[in-house]
Amino acid sequence: MTTTARPRQMRPLTPTAGSLREISGNDHLRRRYEYVPRNVVPVSDHREENNKVYRHRIGTLLGHASEEGITARDESVKDFNLFVDIAVPTDKAMLIIMDNGNLRATWREGLSRLSLEFTGDLRVRYVVFIPSVLLGASPAGAGDQSLERSGECSFGEIRTQIKDWKLWDMVAS
Amino acid sequence: MTCGSIPDCDHITHYVRPSKVLDDDSVDGSAFRGGALDDDGLSVNWLEYFIDGSETERLYAVACKIQQETRRNGRFAEMNIREVMDRLAIRSYTGSVIHDPQGAKNGHGPDPSHSLIRGLPNNDPEEIEIVADAIADCVRILHPPPKLKARSQGQ
Numbered sequence: 001m002t003t004t005a006r007p008r009q010m011r012p013l014t015p016t017a018g019s020l021r022e023i024s025g026n027d028h029l030r031r032r033y034e035y036v037p038r039n040v041v042p043v044s045d046h047r048e049e050n051n052k053v054y055r056h057r058i059g060t061l062l063g064h065a066s067e068e069g070i071t072a073r074d075e076s077v078k079d080f081n082l083f084v085d086i087a088v089p090t091d092k093a094m095l096i097i098m099d100n101g102n103l104r105a106t107w108r109e110g111l112s113r114l115s116l117e118f119t120g121d122l123r124v125r126y127v128v129f130i131p132s133v134l135l136g137a138s139p140a141g142a143g144d145q146s147l148e149r150s151g152e153c154s155f156g157e158i159r160t161q162i163k164d165w166k167l168w169d170m171v172a173s
Numbered sequence: 174m175t176c177g178s179i180p181d182c183d184h185i186t187h188y189v190r191p192s193k194v195l196d197d198d199s200v201d202g203s204a205f206r207g208g209a210l211d212d213d214g215l216s217v218n219w220l221e222y223f224i225d226g227s228e229t230e231r232l233y234a235v236a237c238k239i240q241q242e243t244r245r246n247g248r249f250a251e252m253n254i255r256e257v258m259d260r261l262a263i264r265s266y267t268g269s270v271i272h273d274p275q276g277a278k279n280g281h282g283p284d285p286s287h288s289l290i291r292g293l294p295n296n297d298p299e300e301i302e303i304v305a306d307a308i309a310d311c312v313r314i315l316h317p318p319p320k321l322k323a324r325s326q327g328q
Contacts, residue, residue: 064191094196098203150299
């Protein structure tokens, strides 16, 4: 007796449910199809809830910005939404708006902190503080100093850095 | 006209605009750079300048005199001078807080408790960002602005 294997149920990943693949050199984000078990909770509900919270917070910040004579940059807001939806899915970002109109998001846990300013073009300026006790094995010559660093990079690069700094649990949901 | 360094055991406060107050009611480091920082240093107010009175009364005195508009959702960030100096020293900066009372200007009255944090980086953008965030970590108390009576011109 022959049996016909049941076709696997395939459905497109929502951005927050799957892993990301980057095109080397261009640093874009790409979705891919992947088998999803039936008992996986759909992430669209969580993302919608996150988006609502962020929308409310950004609305409040835009009000403050208007009173203070700051012109918010649409590109920065769009980049932030893209970042928390796809690059590093998170509902923990604390937001302010800078005098140059860019959104800045901060995550903190104990003495560790990461702040990202969304400058547009899928790029961020970051400031990271990590106490020495959390750095673990440090590169040669680093000694017992904590990490305090600032710089600029792409979404893909900061995502990698967040993992390298072991801050993923602090940042991502 | 500056009047000398302020003792390290004293406290300073810096007005933080609503757009720089984080979701958890703490201060973002960007409050300590940009317009707040110029060649002379970071503008703050010396709380112990007002010798008499409680902490609340001192803050009220600062808020009455500060030469900028304060908003309901803004905050006065209070810091201990020693803690700020120690934090700057970690990044090899020798900072100091100088008493710099201001006369009346721009339609505002004199600000006698005005002071400056000096010794901060102001040329290297990356250092400015790091130091500003480090100063934000020194904020121990965030006070809501006290309710003020309406100021008269030049008061």
